[in-house]
Amino acid sequence: MSETKIVTPEAVAAEAIAAKSAAPVTEHQTTTAKGLTTDEVPLLDIQHVAMNYQNGKQTVPALGEVNLQIYPGEFVCVMGPSGCGKSTLLNILAGFMAPSEGQVLLNQTPIKGTDAQRGVVFQNAPLYDWYSVRDNIAFGPKMKHVDQAQIKADVDYYLDEVGLTEFGDKHIYELSGGMKQRANIASSLINDPDILLMDEPFGALDALTREQMQTLVRRIWHETGKTIFFITHDVDEALLLGTHILVMSKHPGRVIADFSADFTTRLIGDQSQSVRYTPEFGERRQYILKLINGQ
Numbered sequence: 586m587s588e589t590k591i592v593t594p595e596a597v598a599a600e601a602i603a604a605k606s607a608a609p610v611t612e613h614q615t616t617t618a619k620g621l622t623t624d625e626v627p628l629l630d631i632q633h634v635a636m637n638y639q640n641g642k643q644t645v646p647a648l649g650e651v652n653l654q655i656y657p658g659e660f661v662c663v664m665g666p667s668g669c670g671k672s673t674l675l676n677i678l679a680g681f682m683a684p685s686e687g688q689v690l691l692n693q694t695p696i697k698g699t700d701a702q703r704g705v706v707f708q709n710a711p712l713y714d715w716y717s718v719r720d721n722i723a724f725g726p727k728m729k730h731v732d733q734a735q736i737k738a739d740v741d742y743y744l745d746e747v748g749l750t751e752f753g754d755k756h757i758y759e760l761s762g763g764m765k766q767r768a769n770i771a772s773s774l775i776n777d778p779d780i781l782l783m784d785e786p787f788g789a790l791d792a793l794t795r796e797q798m799q800t801l802v803r804r805i806w807h808e809t810g811k812t813i814f815f816i817t818h819d820v821d822e823a824l825l826l827g828t829h830i831l832v833m834s835k836h837p838g839r840v841i842a843d844f845s846a847d848f849t850t851r852l853i854g855d856q857s858q859s860v861r862y863t864p865e866f867g868e869r870r871q872y873i874l875k876l877i878n879g880q
């Protein structure tokens with residue numbers, strides 16, 4: 586994963602497609618939210634993970650062998666054809682299901698089920714419609730019997746963090762889709778997870794709201810140094826957010842490319858979003874599209 590390999594996007598795409606089941610193409614350097622490179626121990630260590638679903642008598646191979654290390658502070662964006670096993674991988678990382686083969690270590694300890702160290706954000710926010718935004722965000726800490734005054738202070742903090750201070754007393758059903766996702770992100774962040782696992786979180790939002798949400802998540806990532814694992818079908822979104830982009834093969838999914846990107850750090854504080862229009866961005870975009878569509 587840490588070996589650097591410089592090649593043209595076209596050559597990489599051709600090579601990766603030709604060798605789908607071979608080792609992934611990698612030019613991965615470990616870069617954190619603060620732009621540091623690190624030799625730290627991985628936060629998540631995915632070792633020989635494969636997943637087969639049992640559908641009656643039929644075995645559905647959803648995930649081929651995946652080996653991957655995710656380091657603290659990385660923003661990992663995962664792309665791949667529909668049905669290649671992205672959500673399956675995320676569900677394994679969340680602890681919702683155990684892999685058929687291999688194991689995942691979180692801070693060097695095997696994952697066994699869910700816990701508050703991993704926050705999950707899905708496309709459809711699992712919020713309680715008839716509770717207020719405040720009560721939804723407070724739900725996790727209340728379950729953990731956190732002190733009332735601390736909960737109030739934390740809810741205020743995270744309402745502000747996601748730009749919902751004015752809407753704290755509204756019911757969830759009174760919110761727009763983008764606001765619901767803001768509340769969803771706040772209710773994950775308040776548990777102070779080590780990693781946020783996000784499964785196409787902005788897939789149902791209109792383009793403008795989506796862009797605002799990308800800016801929000803980038804800022805939160807940069808400010809908090811949280812590690813983020815983010816599934817998307819949108820190449821621009823992956824490039825505009827990720828410090829690392831993973832591309833998976835069609836199912837059973839394997840990682841066929843893993844490379845670093847620095848557009849997201851360049852975008853911090855750049856309102857013009859000018860990196861989008863650089864030749865480098867266009868080349869990366871083409872490279873990923875070729876990898877995905879060429880399968």
Ligand SMILES: Nc1ncnc2c1ncn2[C@@H]1O[C@H](COP(=O)(O)OP(=O)(O)OP(=O)(O)O)[C@@H](O)[C@H]1O
Pocket residue numbers: 638639640645646647665666667668669670671672673674836
């Ligand atoms: N519970 C299940 N039982 C049987 N097969 C399943 C189950 N869940 C997923 N699959 C199959 O496993 C494969 C991977 O599914 P998964 O949802 O992980 O892919 P994905 O890459 O997230 O897809 P998409 O991009 O369309 O959301 C698919 O072939 C899917 O049909």
